[in-house]
Amino acid sequence: xxxxxxxxxxxxxxxxxxxxxxxxxxxxxxxxxxxxxxxxxxxxxxxxxxxxxxxxxxxxxxxxxxxxxxxxxxxxxxxxxxxxxxxxxxxxxxxxxxxxxxxxxxxxxxxxxxxxxxxxxxxxxxxxxxxxxxxxxxxxxxxxxxxxxxxxxxxxxxxxxxxxxxxxxxxxxxxxxxxxxxxxxxxxxxxxxxxxxxxxxxxxxxxxxxxxxxxxxxxxxxxxxxxxxxxxxxxxxxxxxxxxxxxxxxxxxxxxxxxxxxxxxxxxxxxxxxxxxxxxxxxxxxxxxxxxxxxxxxxxxxxxxxxxxxxxxxxxxxxxxxxxxxxxxxxxxxxxxxxxxxxxxxxxxxxxxxxxxxxxxxxxxxxxxxxxxxxxxxxxxxxxxxxxxxxxxxxxxxxxxxxxxxxxxxxxxxxxxxxxxxxx
Amino acid sequence: xxxxxxxxxxxxxxxxxxxxxxxxxxxxxxxxxxxxxxxxxxxxxxxxxxxxxxxxxxxxxxxxxxxxxxxxxxxxxxxxxxxxxxxxxxxxxxxxxxxxxxxxxxxxxxxxxxxxxxxxxxxxxxxxxxxxxxxxxxxxxxxxxxxxxxxxxxxxxxxxxxxxxxxxxxxxxxxxxxxxxxxxxxxxxxxxxxxxxxxxxxxxxxxxxxxxxxxxxxxxxxxxxxxxxxxxxxxxxxxxxxxxxxxxxxxxxxxxxxxxxxxxxxxxxxxxxxxxxxxxxxxxxxxxxxxxxxxxxxxxxxxxxxxxxxxxxxxxxxxxxxxxxxxxxxxxxxxxxxxxxxxxxxxxxxxxxxxxxxxxxxxxxxxxxxxxxxxxxxxxxxxxxxxx
Numbered sequence: 001x002x003x004x005x006x007x008x009x010x011x012x013x014x015x016x017x018x019x020x021x022x023x024x025x026x027x028x029x030x031x032x033x034x035x036x037x038x039x040x041x042x043x044x045x046x047x048x049x050x051x052x053x054x055x056x057x058x059x060x061x062x063x064x065x066x067x068x069x070x071x072x073x074x075x076x077x078x079x080x081x082x083x084x085x086x087x088x089x090x091x092x093x094x095x096x097x098x099x100x101x102x103x104x105x106x107x108x109x110x111x112x113x114x115x116x117x118x119x120x121x122x123x124x125x126x127x128x129x130x131x132x133x134x135x136x137x138x139x140x141x142x143x144x145x146x147x148x149x150x151x152x153x154x155x156x157x158x159x160x161x162x163x164x165x166x167x168x169x170x171x172x173x174x175x176x177x178x179x180x181x182x183x184x185x186x187x188x189x190x191x192x193x194x195x196x197x198x199x200x201x202x203x204x205x206x207x208x209x210x211x212x213x214x215x216x217x218x219x220x221x222x223x224x225x226x227x228x229x230x231x232x233x234x235x236x237x238x239x240x241x242x243x244x245x246x247x248x249x250x251x252x253x254x255x256x257x258x259x260x261x262x263x264x265x266x267x268x269x270x271x272x273x274x275x276x277x278x279x280x281x282x283x284x285x286x287x288x289x290x291x292x293x294x295x296x297x298x299x300x301x302x303x304x305x306x307x308x309x310x311x312x313x314x315x316x317x318x319x320x321x322x323x324x325x326x327x328x329x330x331x332x333x334x335x336x337x338x339x340x341x342x343x344x345x346x347x348x349x350x351x352x353x354x355x356x357x358x359x360x361x362x363x364x365x366x367x368x369x370x371x372x373x374x375x376x377x378x379x380x381x382x383x384x385x386x387x388x389x390x391x392x393x394x395x396x397x398x399x400x401x402x403x404x405x406x407x408x409x410x411x412x413x414x415x416x417x418x419x420x421x422x423x424x
Numbered sequence: 425x426x427x428x429x430x431x432x433x434x435x436x437x438x439x440x441x442x443x444x445x446x447x448x449x450x451x452x453x454x455x456x457x458x459x460x461x462x463x464x465x466x467x468x469x470x471x472x473x474x475x476x477x478x479x480x481x482x483x484x485x486x487x488x489x490x491x492x493x494x495x496x497x498x499x500x501x502x503x504x505x506x507x508x509x510x511x512x513x514x515x516x517x518x519x520x521x522x523x524x525x526x527x528x529x530x531x532x533x534x535x536x537x538x539x540x541x542x543x544x545x546x547x548x549x550x551x552x553x554x555x556x557x558x559x560x561x562x563x564x565x566x567x568x569x570x571x572x573x574x575x576x577x578x579x580x581x582x583x584x585x586x587x588x589x590x591x592x593x594x595x596x597x598x599x600x601x602x603x604x605x606x607x608x609x610x611x612x613x614x615x616x617x618x619x620x621x622x623x624x625x626x627x628x629x630x631x632x633x634x635x636x637x638x639x640x641x642x643x644x645x646x647x648x649x650x651x652x653x654x655x656x657x658x659x660x661x662x663x664x665x666x667x668x669x670x671x672x673x674x675x676x677x678x679x680x681x682x683x684x685x686x687x688x689x690x691x692x693x694x695x696x697x698x699x700x701x702x703x704x705x706x707x708x709x710x711x712x713x714x715x716x717x718x719x720x721x722x723x724x725x726x727x728x729x730x731x732x733x734x735x736x737x738x739x740x741x742x743x744x745x746x747x748x749x750x751x752x753x754x755x756x757x758x759x760x761x762x763x764x765x766x767x768x769x770x771x772x773x774x775x776x777x778x779x780x781x782x783x784x785x786x787x788x789x790x791x792x793x794x795x796x797x798x799x800x801x802x803x804x805x806x807x808x809x810x811x812x
Binding site: 063079143146156221327361406 | 464539567591605606648661662744768771779783
């Protein structure tokens with residue numbers, strides 16, 4: 001073998017016919033340098049929606065029991081679980097981002113319905129108010145409630161105890177503050193004794209946190225009879241196991257108490273108005289639906305103490321790739337909460353000019369795309385965001401939907417901050 | 425373990441080194457050592473793909489990197505041998521495997537319907553099915569297919585490659601328009617180890633020299649008791665007035681789909697895993713049980729055990745279930761679906777979701793949980809991939 005490059009590749013003896021020693025040496029030096037650079041990269045901790053954490057984020061919760069904003073009566077079922085063997089507690093926040101008409105503050109609206117809901121001279125002004133609450137969960141306990149009702153009485157209260165004597169004392173979840181409602185639910189794991197932030201209690205997941213959850217947005221109508229459900233997992237931020245227990249939570253960056261928010265979100269989607277065929281037989285599609293995709297974006301930084309959104313918001317940069325490997329870009333800005341159809345990112349709200357959007361199939365020419373979403377880093381904060389997506393498919397039978405957690409990559413050097421309301 | 429010799433030409437080595445350099449320069453060196461549903465990996469698993477005449481599945485697969493991604497995919501048909509009889513020991517899954525190869529260009533997304541596959545047809549009209557760079561010939565699955573799709577990132581010679589650039593989604597469409605989407609489960613690989621044809625799932629924080637992320641030790645399923653009344657649809661303050669839950673007759677059923685992590689595509693050997701479960705309700709009442717997965721399983725929870733029904737725990741509605749292979753056995757990957765029924769038998773909706781996980785089978789890392797079975801250390805799952 002002298003004069004031949006030989007490397008071991010698990011079970012294989014791999015040989016090269018290359019005999020140029022200098023080139024070989026250069027390649028291996030380069031490979032060694034790359035390997036060394038990998039070796040110093042941080043391992044492990046990321047946010048996620050597939051493992052429990054110490055901060056639980058449901059980016060999109062909607063209630064519209066009369067169907068005036070979202071077309072059909074709609075509510076959101078929330079499931080929250082304590083995955084640990086210990087009693088835990090959480091301080092939670094309904095973040096109400098419902099818009100209201102500038103000329104009629106009692107009328108709820110969305111940018112898409114402003115023309116019909118607010119009329120001439122009115123515009124839809126987005127809101128940002130929070131309602132906080134707290135609860136205890138006993139060992140391994142799951143709870144479920146719908147946002148329109150909340151959970152005023154917990155299962156283990158009123159003299160009812162779990163097998164180990166634990167209870168849900170001092171626990172109550174109010175309904176969302178108004179109907180229609182669109183906004184976010186955020187929960188922070190706290191110590192069940194003093195309700196101050198804490199690391200997780202479960203050594204099996206390295207004390208990363210013990211909260212897990214899902215949200216299911218359910219719509220129903222009778223003309224015609226139709227029920228629709230879309231479900232996503234709550235995004236969790238894991239504890240770094242460093243926590244000073246004050247009400248300012250540091251997400252990522254120097255002195256991080258929790259995972260930082262991702263650098264880039266990666267969304268696979270159908271281009272808006274694409275006709276998605278299925279049920280093929282003999283080469284012909286037996287069924288097709290028209291697709292659109294909505295994303296919901298919430299900021300990682302939020303100030304619940306001052307009751308205003310003085311920390312959130314960022315410019316979002318989009319890179320869009322179609323199946324021809326062609327690349328497009330766009331951007332938009334949001335402050336506290338943004339729920340938007342892809343085609344409305346670069347066009348006006350509503351369907352009028354969606355055909356001109358770079359998210360439209362008529363512009364892109366392929367059915368599917370990959371979009372990378374990056375919030376621009378601020379001078380003082382990471383300006384990270386959390387994203388979930390929903391896909392809507394229309395056919396003669398009506399509109400059906402599904403929700404999905406969005407992929408991501410990378411972390412940021414700077415921190416985001418969540419400032420909790422005072423713990424009375 | 426098969427050992428063979430092959431020549432790695434200068435061009436291949438140079439291209440690989442360049443690819444590594446490009447990969448590193450993208451700044452995506454965040455090393456993940458667990459299975460994930462939100463970060464790209466070198467193996468992506470779609471546990472449930474169905475084309476039964478009523479439901480079809482739209483597959484999306486993307487290359488998240490800036491260089492070419494070569495992909496070797498395997499359809500695994502888990503339909504029972506006799507489709508007219510319920511699956512069971514006397515009617516096992518077919519476990520037939522069909523494979524195909526794809527090439528995805530920089531950041532390229534692609535999609536196909538399971539019932540159609542995708543042809544290599546450069547004349548597909550603008551904006552229609554098949555438009556775009558065709559990644560390769562993708563065969564259709566036969567009607568009646570219910571099983572799994574697994575895709576492995578490889579190099580240009582077909583050898584597994586730890587590129588960590590694949591992500592995917594599956595959308596199941598019913599012929600009345602109902603849809604349910606889940607994320608493919610990704611197994612990130614150790615970029616410093618070139619795997620052979622036996623992919624060892626042993627990469628963990630305690631074994632950073634492993635190859636691919638170890639499968640989870642515990643799968644955490646949050647669900648409603650199987651057959652419990654839907655909360656929103658039955659509430660007078662919520663969707664109750666719509667009238668789709670007459671007499672509180674609007675149950676929600678949960679279906680679980682499970683695939684073993686170990687698969688031998690080279691020899692065609694089937695894998696069986698026995699899962700033990702613990703399930704708690706909102707009153708902290710607990711039940712346990714077990715069931716087996718032979719190659720591939722999809723089942724309504726109450727078909728797996730009566731413990732998942734509301735009456736098993738006094739009529740409670742919500743559950744926290746933890747699933748774990750018995751000691752010594754390898755791991756599993758799973759997704760769940762909810763079927764939301766109404767008082768009208770033909771009005772239902774599916775919703776799919778990914779599950780939480782904890783620990784890994786290689787470390788048996790859920791020590792310290794006093795009501796879990798003892799950990800089973802060092803169970804190494806292996807995916808054996810045929811390479812010509």
